[in-house]
Amino acid sequence: MIESIGNTAPGWITDLMDALGAPGAGLAIAAENLFPPLPSEVILPLAGFAASRGTMQLTSALAWTTLGSVIGAVALYSAGALLGRARMVAIAVKLPLVKVSDIEKTERWFRRHGTKAVFFGRMIPLFRSLISIPAGIERMPVPVFLVLTTLGSLIWNAVFVLAGHALGENWEEVTGYVDLYSKVVLVAAALSVAAWVLVRVSRRGPGLRRRG
Numbered sequence: 001m002i003e004s005i006g007n008t009a010p011g012w013i014t015d016l017m018d019a020l021g022a023p024g025a026g027l028a029i030a031a032e033n034l035f036p037p038l039p040s041e042v043i044l045p046l047a048g049f050a051a052s053r054g055t056m057q058l059t060s061a062l063a064w065t066t067l068g069s070v071i072g073a074v075a076l077y078s079a080g081a082l083l084g085r086a087r088m089v090a091i092a093v094k095l096p097l098v099k100v101s102d103i104e105k106t107e108r109w110f111r112r113h114g115t116k117a118v119f120f121g122r123m124i125p126l127f128r129s130l131i132s133i134p135a136g137i138e139r140m141p142v143p144v145f146l147v148l149t150t151l152g153s154l155i156w157n158a159v160f161v162l163a164g165h166a167l168g169e170n171w172e173e174v175t176g177y178v179d180l181y182s183k184v185v186l187v188a189a190a191l192s193v194a195a196w197v198l199v200r201v202s203r204r205g206p207g208l209r210r211r212g
Contacts, residue, residue, distance in 0.1 A: 013043055022047070022056040026064030026071075029157070033072020033129045041125075044157055048164025061161050062154070069122070069153035070146065073132045077145060080136025110138050115148060122152030 016024035025047040032040045047065055051058040110117065114135065121131035135145055 013046065017047065017050055017055065022060035022064040025050070025056070025061055026066075026068035029065045029068035030072040030075075033069055033132075034075060041160065044160030045164025045167070048161040048166075049168060051161070052165045052168050058161070058165055062158055065157045065161060066150060066154045069157060070149055072129065073149045073153070074146075076129060076132035077136035077140075077142075080133035081139060083133070083137060085137055110134055114138060114140055115144065118145060118148040119152045122149065123156045128152075128156065 013028050016028050018024070020027065025043060028043045029040060032043060044065060047056070047061040048058070050056050051061045118131055118135055118140070122128045132145075132149070
């Protein structure tokens with residue numbers, strides 16, 4: 001039983017693992033992919049800790065959490081494929097500072113770097129889930145998407161499951177390092193967005209003044 005391991009893990013996660021074992025960990029990770037705010041940095045080391053106590057096999061924890069990652073990613077890929085380019089453009093052009101040319105540039109970038117984005121994106125918080133949507137919109141070949149998603153997710157999951165397994169009762173220490181990593185990534189992303197907005201506004205400013 002793992003329900004009495006501290007306050008970091010939400011009760012529904014420990015309930016799933018208690019009831020289903022490794023498949024419960026996989027189900028929790030599938031949900032995390034669909035709802036990025038859910039804590040993969042808690043689910044994965046917790047699964048490793050559960051494996052260290054014999055609640056589940058370590059190999060099963062790795063296999064099921066990776067399967068859960070792939071299932072969640074396929075669901076988002078399907079959503080992107082159903083959304084399609086036309087709907088994406090229709091939504092995006094209604095957003096401030098967004099132009100169709102920006103979308104086209106993004107599409108060209110994804111066509112050139114999509115495989116790297118899908119693989120390495122699995123190791124970046126928040127982005128690891130959302131990258132499946134443009135992959136679906138661009139109709140990345142499904143076998144390629146599955147291979148890249150499986151490999152990238154396996155690496156990400158293995159790091160945290162093995163860390164939880166090695167730390168045992170101290171598995172919660174992993175969350176501190178992940179929080180720091182996540183904050184650095186999010187700050188870098190926020191700065192990138194802010195820089196893009198400033199560049200876009202500065203380019204539009206002279207034209208607006210001339211028209212005025």
